Amino acid sequence: MTLVEKIELYSLTLLKGAGFTIGITVITFCVAVALGLLFGAIKAFNAKRELSSLLSFTDAVLYLSGRLLVLLINVYVEVFRGLPALAVLFILYFGLAYAGLQLGSFAAAVLGLGLIGGAMLTEVFRAGFGSIHQGQREAALAVGMTPLDALRHIILPQTWRITLPPLANYAIGLLKDTAIVSAIAAPEIMFFARNLVTRTFDTEIIYLLVAVIYFCLSFPLARLADRFEARARAGVR
Amino acid sequence: MSEPLLKVENLHKSFGSLDVLKGIDLELGRGEKIALIGPSGCGKSTCLRCVNYLETPNRGHIYLDGELFGEKKVGDRHVHMSEKELARQRATIGMVFQGFYLWPHLTVRDNVAIAQIKVNGMARSEAYDLAGEVLRKVHMEHKSDEYPERLSGGQQQRVAIARALAQRPKLLLFDEPTSALDPELVGEVLNTIHELANEGRSMMLVTHEIAFAREVADRVIFMDDGGIAEQGPAKEVIDSPVNKRLKSFLGQMLERH
Ligand SMILES: Nc1ncnc2c1ncn2[C@@H]1O[C@H](COP(=O)(O)OP(=O)(O)OP(=O)(O)O)[C@@H](O)[C@H]1O
Ligand SMILES: [Mg+2]
Numbered sequence A: 001m002t003l004v005e006k007i008e009l010y011s012l013t014l015l016k017g018a019g020f021t022i023g024i025t026v027i028t029f030c031v032a033v034a035l036g037l038l039f040g041a042i043k044a045f046n047a048k049r050e051l052s053s054l055l056s057f058t059d060a061v062l063y064l065s066g067r068l069l070v071l072l073i074n075v076y077v078e079v080f081r082g083l084p085a086l087a088v089l090f091i092l093y094f095g096l097a098y099a100g101l102q103l104g105s106f107a108a109a110v111l112g113l114g115l116i117g118g119a120m121l122t123e124v125f126r127a128g129f130g131s132i133h134q135g136q137r138e139a140a141l142a143v144g145m146t147p148l149d150a151l152r153h154i155i156l157p158q159t160w161r162i163t164l165p166p167l168a169n170y171a172i173g174l175l176k177d178t179a180i181v182s183a184i185a186a187p188e189i190m191f192f193a194r195n196l197v198t199r200t201f202d203t204e205i206i207y208l209l210v211a212v213i214y215f216c217l218s219f220p221l222a223r224l225a226d227r228f229e230a231r232a233r234a235g236v237r
Numbered sequence B: 001m002s003e004p005l006l007k008v009e010n011l012h013k014s015f016g017s018l019d020v021l022k023g024i025d026l027e028l029g030r031g032e033k034i035a036l037i038g039p040s041g042c043g044k045s046t047c048l049r050c051v052n053y054l055e056t057p058n059r060g061h062i063y064l065d066g067e068l069f070g071e072k073k074v075g076d077r078h079v080h081m082s083e084k085e086l087a088r089q090r091a092t093i094g095m096v097f098q099g100f101y102l103w104p105h106l107t108v109r110d111n112v113a114i115a116q117i118k119v120n121g122m123a124r125s126e127a128y129d130l131a132g133e134v135l136r137k138v139h140m141e142h143k144s145d146e147y148p149e150r151l152s153g154g155q156q157q158r159v160a161i162a163r164a165l166a167q168r169p170k171l172l173l174f175d176e177p178t179s180a181l182d183p184e185l186v187g188e189v190l191n192t193i194h195e196l197a198n199e200g201r202s203m204m205l206v207t208h209e210i211a212f213a214r215e216v217a218d219r220v221i222f223m224d225d226g227g228i229a230e231q232g233p234a235k236e237v238i239d240s241p242v243n244k245r246l247k248s249f250l251g252q253m254l255e256r257h
Helices: A003-044 A057-082 A086-098 A103-129 A134-142 A145-186 A189-200 A205-233 B042-052 B083-092 B109-118 B123-139 B153-165 B185-196 B210-216 B234-241 B244-256
Strands: B006-014 B018-028 B033-037 B059-064 B069-074 B077-080 B095-096 B173-176 B203-206 B219-223 B226-232
Touching: A003 A145, A003 A189, A003 A205, A003 B083, A057 A103, A057 B077, A086 A103, A086 A145, A086 B123, A103 A145, A134 B083, A134 B095, A134 B153, A145 A189, A145 A205, A145 B083, A145 B095, A145 B109, A205 B123, B006 B042, B018 B042, B018 B069, B018 B077, B018 B226, B033 B042, B033 B123, B033 B210, B042 B173, B042 B203, B109 B123, B109 B153, B123 B153, B123 B173, B185 B210, B210 B234, B219 B234, B219 B244, B226 B234, B226 B244
Parallel strands: B033 B203, B033 B219, B095 B173, B173 B203
Antiparallel strands: B006 B018, B006 B059, B069 B077, B219 B226
């Protein structure tokens, strides 16, 4: 085989993995954003109150269950911040299988990376919500919006300006981190690369091609992140 | 006697161990304008915010148009309304804040129209017509397409007033609407409020502008230490105060101007 033929053959094989890499990245990103939004909002809008300010039994029950939820979320965030991604993946893929629940490698990858990302984005969204002046929300309530309306139409649109840059950076990191899911036999780029190397020993060519593919995928995301950051710096809209 | 538009009954509010409102009773008639005055920290804002349940009272009840506000009766017990029911009631009271709180991601027109579109399900075109109408009223229609950050403080506050008017409110609440403004911008906002007062709207206004309160309000309520210390017809209360603390308070306010 000539060099050109090799490059062509290897690229085609690696690109099969690229589809999986993109798929895992997109779905994991959505899972992480959903978790981060939900938990971030719960944390931001369940502020501590003095117990003597509780007005009635129902008020107390609502408040205390809110605080319990915040506590659980904090535990979740700390746990998933502290664990290496590989450990999470092994627990979900091999650990659960041992306990009788066999997840597919795609499901385990999305769940594992999604939980890790969710923990990180919880703090991103909490900070985003927290940066909006309380008056913004009160003005929304005053015109007759429910707290959920206010979140949707008033708070969230203002939060994006602050959260989009970290979100874009998270997406870039995630894209690269998906490389480790080859460890649980998910057929993404690195998985195909390793297979090719063991068969052909063309280590340099193959990993160079891997680098090129990852770069082509992450470069547009990096440009997007820059645009978001410029916009966030520029001002309010 | 027709029933009052607003009735505040034995209103108590505390924050932690701090008792801010210690039993406020007041009534506001239809078309009546009440000015709330008093030293800083006496509970004026808290009182106003309890009226539309931005703060939940610890004790006491609010009635708007004869209806219990923010609560409902189950048997003979009072329970809080759901957020949805509360929101529907809040929509009937307009509120103008010291800090304006226009929404920076929306144009002036959308600031005024969004609640009608998203909450009341009004058609966009109809809501925009309404927005045009109320913005004209506060002389801000020419800025409909601007974003709030491009407006002066006085202009922002007039847009905030238009936003409240778009609710077609039964009652308007103003919490020190001019206190955050540069002195030269105070006049335009006071003029706008004066025009609304002349239309016979019902309002409750917290203000440090004593001369304005005297001019515009029917009744002045002097709050001190979480209670009503003196009240009566505006000119009477301000020109010939009885309460000692009110006298010294008015004296201080005059000195400052
Ligand atoms: N959310 C809150 N939590 C704790 N304390 C509060 C809260 N809101 C108000 N207070 C306290 O309640 C008291 C009354 O506040 P309020 O804002 O009603 O006074 P005010 O009469 O409007 O004063 P000002 O003229 O300065 O606006 C103050 O001591 C204030 O610090
Ligand atoms: Mg105040």
